[in-house]
Structures are given as C-alpha cells and as structure tokens.
Amino acid sequence: MSLIKLNRRRFPWLNDAVPSWLDTDEFLGDDFFLTERNIPAMNVKEHETNFEIELAVPGFSKDEIEVVLENDLLQVSAKKSEEKKEDKEGYSRKEFSYNQFERKLQLPSNVDPSEKVKAVYNNGILKLELRKIKEAKATPKKIIQID
Numbered sequence: 001m002s003l004i005k006l007n008r009r010r011f012p013w014l015n016d017a018v019p020s021w022l023d024t025d026e027f028l029g030d031d032f033f034l035t036e037r038n039i040p041a042m043n044v045k046e047h048e049t050n051f052e053i054e055l056a057v058p059g060f061s062k063d064e065i066e067v068v069l070e071n072d073l074l075q076v077s078a079k080k081s082e083e084k085k086e087d088k089e090g091y092s093r094k095e096f097s098y099n100q101f102e103r104k105l106q107l108p109s110n111v112d113p114s115e116k117v118k119a120v121y122n123n124g125i126l127k128l129e130l131r132k133i134k135e136a137k138a139t140p141k142k143i144i145q146i147d
Contacts, residue, residue, distance in 0.1 A: 039103050040076075040126075051111065051130045058124030059099065065126060067119055072109070074117075076126070077102040 043054040055076060057065060065078045083096040107130065115131035 038099075039101050042103070049132055051108075051132070053105070053128040053130070055103070055126045055128075056124060057101070057121075057126050060124075062121040065121065067117070067126075067128065069107075069113060069117055072107045072111070072113070074105045074107055074128070074130075075102065076105075076128075 041056045045052040045054075053074075057078060060078045060080055064080050065076070068075045068077075077100070079098075079100040081096070081098045084094070086093045110132050112131045112133045118129040120127045
C-alpha cells in the first residue's frame with residue numbers, strides 16, 4: 001500500500017471541506033500529535049544499568065538550560081532572549097530575538113528517582129544519564145509457553 005498526498009490545488013473546492021488531518025505530512029512525522037516544531041531532536045539509548053538521553057540544543061549556553069526531574073516526569077527547557085541596538089547617523093535599528101523550548105518525557109517505572117541524574121552539555125548536545133533501579137536490572141528474560 002502506498003500513501004498519496006492530497007493535492008488541494010487540483011481540487012480547490014475541497015480546501016475548506018476536507019479537514020487538515022487528511023494531510024499525510026503530519027501523519028508521517030515522528031511526533032504525530034505534536035504540532036510545535038521548535039523542540040530539540042532527541043536520542044534515547046537503553047543500557048543494562050541506565051538510560052542515556054541526548055538532546056540537540058545548539059545556540060544555548062548551559063546556564064540557560066534547566067533540567068527538572070519530578071516524580072516520573074523529566075522536563076528539559078531553555079530560554080534565550082537577545083536584543084541588539086544600533087544607532088548611527090540619522091537612523092536607528094533595533095533587533096531582538098527570543099528563543100525557547102520545553103520538552104517533557106514520561107520516564108519508565110524502572111528509573112531510579114533517588115539517584116543523581118548526570119547532565120553534561122558539550123558542543124550543543126545535552127547528555128543526560130538516568131540510573132535504573134537495581135531490582136529492575138536483574139530481571140531475567142522469561143519465555144511463556146502458549147497452550
């Protein structure tokens with residue numbers, strides 16, 4: 001089966017009649033229900049003793065990034081505002097920019113909230129290390145017979 005994108009220009013009378021959820025661009029994206037596009041890309045790696053999370057947050061300093069672990073929710077956010085003023089011979093220019101993001105992750109039950117979360121920021125990549133509960137590490141794989 002192949003998906004064919006709806007061409008609204010070919011059928012102009014459908015522009016308002018067909019809901020935008022039929023558009024396949026959002027369906028094929030990584031975050032189907034997420035409409036905000038200014039969140040950082042993320043990699044999650046599961047190891048035997050810990051989880052490693054990497055977030056791409058270029059353009060921020062480590063002082064502008066906040067990492068909060070509350071209950072089983074990890075929240076990473078950052079804010080940056082910058083204003084430039086330039087006054088020269090008869091004209092003035094004022095530019096400002098504001099950049100922010102917030103990303104929340106529901107953590108699995110085998111993450112140990114009492115352990116310290118290790119966070120390292122280097123070259124625009126924020127790496128977080130979350131330790132697993134010791135009991136969760138030792139659970140062996142169990143094969144279940146089907147009758």
